[in-house]
Every structure is written in structure tokens, then in C-alpha cells.
Amino acid sequence: MSDETLRQDGAGETDGLDRLWTPHRMAYIRGENKPADTSSGACPFCRVPGLDDQEGLVVRRGELAYAVLNLYPYAPGHLMVCPYRHLADYTETTSAEAEEIAALTKQAMTTLRAVSAPDGFNLGMNQGMVAGAGISAHLHQHVVPRWAGDQNFMPIIGRTKTLPELLTQTRALLAAAWVEVS
Ligand SMILES: [Zn+2]
Numbered sequence: 001m002s003d004e005t006l007r008q009d010g011a012g013e014t015d016g017l018d019r020l021w022t023p024h025r026m027a028y029i030r031g032e033n034k035p036a037d038t039s040s041g042a043c044p045f046c047r048v049p050g051l052d053d054q055e056g057l058v059v060r061r062g063e064l065a066y067a068v069l070n071l072y073p074y075a076p077g078h079l080m081v082c083p084y085r086h087l088a089d090y091t092e093t094t095s096a097e098a099e100e101i102a103a104l105t106k107q108a109m110t111t112l113r114a115v116s117a118p119d120g121f122n123l124g125m126n127q128g129m130v131a132g133a134g135i136s137a138h139l140h141q142h143v144v145p146r147w148a149g150d151q152n153f154m155p156i157i158g159r160t161k162t163l164p165e166l167l168t169q170t171r172a173l174l175a176a177a178w179v180e181v182s
Contacts, residue, residue: 012071038137118145
């Protein structure tokens with residue numbers, strides 16, 4: 001493909017699973033963003049806020065936490081909400097951090113409902129490798145929109161885009177439509 005040289009940066013967790021949502025494979029086959037160790041220096045969730053929004057797929061920046069598109073989405077619009085601080089466990093968050101993670105999660109749901117009308121969501125944090133966290137050193141809450149049958153969606157964007165374009169456009173769409181709720 002002509003855009004084979006594009007490289008999508010960002011944060012997320014590879015899991016070795018194949019997705020039915022095939023555009024995603026473009027980035028999947030390219031990306032190995034798994035950190036080498038658990039230090040902040042190797043952590044994509046620490047690195048991404050230093051990139052510009054488009055490059056890092058950052059959708060929304062709060063004071064203490066931010067929302068970012070998952071580079072390896074389970075569904076179109078799969079976001080993660082993370083504190084800026086490199087901390088592993090939910091109990092390590094300050095009240096202010098936990099509040100902002102909650103607020104951004106609500107805003108992400110509201111925004112996704114406005115943009116792509118999902119029928120439901122999976123929300124959650126995997127705590128520890130054993131619980132399925134791919135990047136266990138930096139807390140992140142998944143916000144995964146779900147549709148009945150989980151058919152491919154976001155027709156607004158078009159179905160034949162390669163993933164790098166799709167993720168970039170998804171990011172721009174969600175950032176522009178972001179709904180401020182507390
Ligand atoms: Zn980190």
C-alpha cells in the first residue's frame with residue numbers, strides 16, 4: 001500500500017490476538033510499542049503526552065490525566081484514560097487524580113455516544129500482568145465502545161481507510177466533539 005511508510009506512534013498494548021476489524025492490522029504489524037522495562041523512561045503512557053496530539057493520538061488533556069486513543073484498539077474509538085504520573089496501582093492515585101480520571105471517563109463516554117452511538121461500553125482497569133495489563137507499570141482505564149454484534153462502525157470516517165489514517169481521523173473527530181461534563 002502507498003502509505004506503508006507511515007508509522008503510527010502512540011500508546012497501547014499488543015496482545016497477539018487478531019482482530020476482525022482489519023484496518024487495525026496496518027498498525028498492528030508495524031507497531032511494537034511494548035516497553036522494555038517498567039521504568040518511566042520506557043513507558044509509552046509517559047512519553048505520549050510529550051508528543052503533539054496528533055502524533056500521540058491524544059484526544060483530551062486534563063490537568064492531572066489525559067485521554068488517548070489505543071494504538072491497538074478492540075473497537076473503533078477505544079480510548080484509555082491515564083494519569084500523567086507514572087504509577088501502577090489505582091490506590092496510588094491522589095483524590096484529585098482519581099476524580100479527573102473519573103471525569104475524563106464520563107466525558108469519553110458522552111463524546112463517543114454523541115459521535116458513534118455505541119450500544120454499550122466496557123470500562124475498566126487491569127491491575128497487574130496477571131489481570132491482563134499489557135503495560136502494568138502505568139495505570140490506565142480502558143473505555144471501549146461496544147455495538148450490538150460489534151459490527152464495524154464509524155461510517156462517518158469511511159471503511160476503507162488504513163488504520164494510521166483511521167486513528168488520526170478518529171482522534172480529530174473525538175477531540176473536536178469532546179463533551180465537557182464533570
Ligand atoms: Zn508511565
